Amino acid sequence: MKKKIHLPLTDEVIRTLKAGDSVLITGSMLTGRDAAHKRLYELIEAGKPLPVNIDGEVIYYVGPAPAKPGHAVGPAGPTSSYRMDKYAPALLDRGLKGMIGKGKRNKEVVDAMIRNGCVYFAAIGGAAALISRSIKKIETLAYDDLGTEAIYRFYVEDFPAIVAIDADGNSILVESAP
Amino acid sequence: MEIRTVHAAEITETVKKLYMDMNYFIGEDILCALQSAQQTESSPIGKSVLSQLIENNRIAAEEEIPICQDTGMAVLFIEYGQQVVIDGGSFEDAVQEGVRRAYTEGYLRKSVVTDPVFDRINTKDNTPAILYTTIVPGDQIRITAGCKGFGSENMSSVKMLTPSAGIDGVKAFILDTVRYAGPNPCPPIVVGVGIGGTFEKAAMLAKKATLRPINTKNEDPRYAALEDELLSAINRMGFGPAGLGGDCTALGVNIETFPTHIAGMPVAVNICCHAARHQSAVI
Structure with missing residues (x-):
């Protein structure tokens, strides 16, 4: 059964989300990947203000393809999350409530999730055309010069994802094998 | 030995079409394998993921949009027949132009950066493509092209x-x-x-x-x-x-x-x- 959830995420909703739950997400989320994370992290390290408010937000690790005329966005599936592991704990400590990506996270990220009560969703890697149908509108928020790697705001309806790691640190990802 | 003339524009058009097609249309071999795995997968969540991938491939083909947002870096293995002479430009330029047109005109994502360590500035047309060319007997050019996420x-x-x-x-x-x-x-x-x-x-x-x-x-x-x-x-x-x-x-x-x-x-x-x-x- 798919659980419908709305953004921004409240602590009450986060507490109900358990690893393995299939969800349909509606609301607005930030996007960002390697280059934008590096910039945000460097600003936090330098004690400078961020160009976007991340408090209470969910960030989607994505670099969309260009939109065809008549489409709100091009195909926009998740990118590998582990590349953001170096930067994610600092963002979670600054109030970020959720992340959407694909694949493994390291222990530092999971610890920061537990510490701050956050959730990590997996979107299906490669299901980019399907996922783009749930993205209704996009705006550029920051780092326009990064092109596909800029920080966008995505307005989504019934965006399909799975709770990969919940706020207690339980994971559904198969990370090792015999 | 007869010499065959091939126009650079034909190479460019061929490469452009290869890159647009491979990004929109899933291979028949892969689709069959996904469908067969979907039938036999014992994990409910796995079965659901496979169904969504098959549906994703259908949407991409129907709307002629990329299967995945990571439309990759272009890699081409080329067997170049030694009887072929290129008219209207260099072979390498013709291939690169085909990749450039596919990515800029085909709504494919541009994911290539200039310098790997220091600059990392997007080249904005997904070039350069990587070419592995071998010279072979004959008067044909065989191209096997991939895009690697x-x-x-x-x-x-x-x-x-x-x-x-x-x-x-x-x-x-x-x-x-x-x-x-x-x-x-x-x-x-x-x-x-x-x-x-x-x-x-x-x-x-x-x-x-x-x-x-x-x-x-x-x-x-x-x-x-x-x-x-x-x-x-x-x-x-x-x-x-x-x-x-x-x-x-x-x-x-x-x-x-x-x-x-x-x-x-x-x-x-x-x-x-x-x-x-x-x-x-x-x-």
Whole structure:
């Protein structure tokens, strides 16, 4: 059964989300990947203000393809999350409530999730055309010069994802094998 | 020996079409493998992921939009017939222009940066493409083209095994690479393996192996058996579709080999996501 959830995420909703739950997400989320994370992290390290408010937000690790005329966005599936592991704990400590990506996270990220009560969703890697149908509108928020790697705001309806790691640190990802 | 003239514009158009088609239309071999895995997958979540991937491929083809937002870096293996003369520009420029037009006119993502370490500035047209050209007899140009996303490329590896490692060493390295990659490279994956040659030859063979349809086998029955054995071993690992658990972690294992040195046994593993995009053409 798919659980419908709305953004921004409240602590009450986060507490109900358990690893393995299939969800349909509606609301607005930030996007960002390697280059934008590096910039945000460097600003936090330098004690400078961020160009976007991340408090209470969910960030989607994505670099969309260009939109065809008549489409709100091009195909926009998740990118590998582990590349953001170096930067994610600092963002979670600054109030970020959720992340959407694909694949493994390291222990530092999971610890920061537990510490701050956050959730990590997996979107299906490669299901980019399907996922783009749930993205209704996009705006550029920051780092326009990064092109596909800029920080966008995505307005989504019934965006399909799975709770990969919940706020207690339980994971559904198969990370090792015999 | 007769000389055949090919216009640069024809090469550009051919390459452009290859890149647009491979990004919009999933290969028949991959689609069949996904459909068959969807029927047999025992994990409910795995079955659901496979259904969504099949649906994704249908939407991409119907709307002529990319299957995946990571439309990759372009890699082309070219067999250039020595009787061919190019009119209207250089061969290399004609190929690069085809890639440039596909990515700029076909709504494909531009993912290539100039300098790898210091600048990392997007080239804005996805060039340069990587070309491996060999000169062959004849008056045709054969192009096998792929686009490689980096979620799976980053999970690939080369190891300089030595002869005493034997077949067991080869198997262990391939399986360790897949195990380490786990849920990251968008499983179910296609595994390209290159064995032999030199350090770089093994890696090129592994890339070439990912461009071979997965419903074909290595011509040597011993390597064909090894392909089957490795595929079964990988599918017992349990990563499953999207790494969320299940029976289908890989759709195919393709092995390519080359003679090597008495002191060596290089092995390269190039992991490819479930889209395994490639197309071929003959000019």
